[in-house]
Amino acid sequence: MSRPIEDYALIGDTQTAALVGRDGSIDWLCLPRFDSGACFAALLGNPEHGRWKLAPSSRGPVMVKRRYRPDSLVLETEYTTAEGVVRVVDCMPPRDRTPDVIRLVEGVKGRVCMNMQLVMRFDYGSVVPWVTRETGELRAVAGPDALSLYTPVAVRGHHLTTVADFTVAEGQRIPFVLRWHPSHEPAPEPLDGVEAVADTEAWWKEWFAHCTYQGAWPEAVRTSLMTLKALTYAPTGGIVAAATTSLPERLGGMRNWDYRFCWLRDATFTLYALTLGGFREEAEAWRAWLMRSVAGDPSKLQIMYGVAGERRLTERTLPWLPGYAASKPVRTGNAAVDQFQLDVYGEVMDAIHQANRIGLSSNHRSWDVALVLLDFLESGWQQPDAGMWEVRGDLRHFTYSKVMAWVAFDRAVKAVKRYGLEGPVEHWREVRDRIHQEICESAYDPKLGAFTQAYGSGNLDASLLLLPLVGFVHPKDPRMVGTVRAIERELLDDGLLRRYHTHETDDGLPPGEGRFLACSFWLADNYVLQGRRDEAEALFERLLSLRNDVGLLAEEYDPLSKRQLGNYPQAFSHVGLINTAFNLERYHISPAIHRRENHVAEQEAPASP
Template sequence: MSWPIEDYALIGDTQTAALVARDGSIDWLCLPRFDSGACFAALLGHPEHGRWKIAPAGRRVPRVRRRYREDSLVLETEFTTPEGVVRVVDCMPPRDCTPDVVRVVEGVRGRVPMHMQLVIRFDYGSVVPWATREAGEWRAVAGPDALSLYTPVAVHGHHLTTVADFTVSEGQRIPFVLRWHPSHEPAPPPLDGLEALADTEDWWREWFSHCTYQGAWSEAVRTSLMTLKALTYAPTGGIVAAATTSLPERLGGQRNWDYRFCWLRDATFTLYALSLGGFRKEAEAWRSWLMRSVAGDASKLQIMYGVAGERRLPELSLDWLPGYGHSRPVRIGNAAVDQLQLDVYGEVMDALHQAHRMELRDDPRSWDVALVLMDFLESGWKQPDSGLWEVRGQPQHFTYSKVMAWVAFDRAVKTVERYGMNGPAAHWREVRDAIHREVCQRAYDSKRGTFTQAYGSDNLDASLLLLPLVGFVSPKDPRMVGTVRAIENELMYQGLVRRYHTHATDDGLPPGEGLFLACSFWLADNYVLQGRMKEAEALFERLLGLRNDVGLLAEEYEPSLRRQLGNFPQAFSHVGLINTAFNLERHHRKSPAIHRRENHIGEPEAPPPAP
């Protein structure tokens, strides 16, 4: 079985990424893009499904210490053995043409025997390549893929794998470089591994020089910003939700989805996080990806797209992989792409509005796209949908979906009034207010004093915590105070927040999942907005304590197992961390500007009185 999810670290080149285990094994890598087939898929199976391990030889388990080199995505894994201390340094240089993995073995103390095992299995562990050796190069080819290994160490084949045994002495540095290229093209020239490592450190440090955050949680925020950058597909500006597919929401369960795509609902959260951190170029690139991807028929707006804006993401099961912790099926693609989820219309409109507020470089096409979206939403907001959580059951009138339809009309009105764009603001205001009235009438349980998951439902949903963050209702409105109280009573478990009770979704899958980390960040934001600062900081510090040893978070956490669950690392979790840190920081500076997605004041116009 693979290592616990939290025992992996990330390296990447802003076009794809690899996961490195504590034992020095790269167990996941898709080439050449995030959503390409994996050449190392041991994460979802066994070593024979592909991995690249470099570690001290022998059966004795060494003591391991890991860290990222300062202000970089260059990973150091240090092994302490009876023979001495050795360090494996891993990175993926931001590419000029082909993707590379660079690994440098450094002798720190003594003489340490080392073993390398390279198991290449293209197409998610299903294809054994043909291996050849030429002068200075070891090459593996199958179908469209080819990998070339360059190293001064002598390697040889052994049972359909490539292995090497060598010894590293104090002060010695031994490079290994793995280069991918299309199999029909000549192999790229050898890469100087030591030089590439130094260049990669310099590249990341130059990028970090633009970071403006200097607050109390600098290490956590900077690591989260670095994670977002690593999950960015540089050629287009798209940001994938995670680097992996099918890491389970419950060990042994079936809620195993492919997250190597770009979700529209991440748009505004991510714009905020990048802009607050000082990375306007990345925020502008993300906004531009958004505009290109959503262009077209507004009634066919998708909830997610490929990294270059692809629309077809067919879902398949890979039956030959046993799954992480025997969690099957292993899926690639995502059938939720075909769902109607009304909240994404609000997310797109909010992102465009915030781009104006942040004074991002203007995109002349964006308002034309917005007008098309608003035309559809004129009647489309009345439809039931699949909701924020993409449940695979019957469509419902989910509260959060209706609220985000309200957001779309609200931001459209504000864009016309504040930035001089053309549009029927008076009419949009009427529709916005009608949605507000309907939500307050049909999604509020006056007996329990809380908003509910859907019209006529008794269920709660953590997405209700976003209502004050988008400006739909004041955080101190009695209805919202009651909703927070109800969520604390019914959805909190061991100090963290569930998305909802999974038995209530009727999606045909067995119940049960971990605690969705973004929801707990949203609760901390509500505490800030309600003035409950001690509780906000306590919850935030608890969430920081769930990060792994190199500062990464998955999608969920299971307190009873003390394990991270879900795809990893999760952009949504790290965006939540960044935004909550900024909210808390503003309070410490005693500024009235609380970070909220609607605006820095955050009150909706003329909300109706509490019932």
């Protein structure tokens, strides 16, 4: 039976990541990159699909307590048994040449009997490697992949797995080091496990020294910033949406997607969150990844790319995996890459604008890219699209998509006026104002008193909460106040927001999903901007309470089963947490923050709230 998603903690080396369960089992690890085949895939299947369990062998009750060492992605899991207390320290050192997993068993009290089970599989559990023993090394090889295990503990083979039984006494430290390398290359030299843990902790502490957050929620914000860093692919600066694939939006359902890619939609939110936290280097790298990835024919702009900017993310199913909680199919790749989503043009333009606004180093090539995108968008904005939720059905004139087209031209006008960049500013202003007028005429329903999901639809969508955050409408405009009220009435369920009513998407999949956590953070942002601070803080605290014991959030939450759902940990959820925390902190200074500008259109110029 699948463990709850929130039972897992994250470790990583800023090129890939592993999920470690409370039971001491690493059930998910892709090597050597986030989007590589998994060598531990038990998360989406069974132990025989690959895992690495290291835990007490006691048959009696075991009390589990875990934490990250302060300001680091070094995980400590402490087990209290009738025999004594043992601690397992897990980490992945920031990469030199190869990815490594370090597991250090420390005796804390008494003598505790331990068991290790290592099930090495490649290609998502489909390939059983050939295992050999060398001096001080156990090596597994199949195709392009090789794993080497180094430990002083005697191990043995058992039914295509590697097992060990040993005892750890108070004061003892027993290392286990697992190293991946291309099978055609010599195995890397063994690491000193104790030293590697210390070096990893020191690396993270040095990174955290740049953090500037001093607000009321330091643990939550710092953990979220650390999660973003862990989801960064360091060689390119790309940030994956999550470390996993196919964790379902509904248990037993079919809404199971691969999130190990980089979404353009996340660009501005992430830029802003990293910069607020003091991490300009990461923001610079993310902006540089963005500019490299989108270069080319603007009509072929994708909504997502691989961690190095790859464009072919072909979706396929893995029939040999039964899926998390029997949620099938298990998918790799993502067919949504071929969708036309209008909003990403605005996201790219907004990212360029925010980079200029927050003072990132000048990049003239980014403006060349912007000019090409705007040229295409001048006619492209009138097309229907799949919307930000990547609906796999008929294309529509989604309101948020049109708003982001408005954002693209709005930011272009500002770039000329504020930063002296060249362009036909009067023409862009005319296009911007024409889009604004059409949206207000076609997407606002006077009877409902709210903006709607798409032109003439009458349905609501949580993405509408972004309208004041991107500056399209003043947060206290009666139309926006009415939209927030309508969303509260129709989409707020047990204090958390639905994205939309899933039966309205007509995407051919059964309805039903959890509550998309980023949407609830957007609602809290709207409360802040409308002066409803007490409600904003109450909602924010509720969202914080949904994190697991080490501070991580998935994509969604199900208030009925009280379980996290969707891919994990989810960058978008943690970005929302960071931005809302800063919004709450700055409320008494200036509520007009986040992505919002202090005007809707120049001729309207409402006063700041």
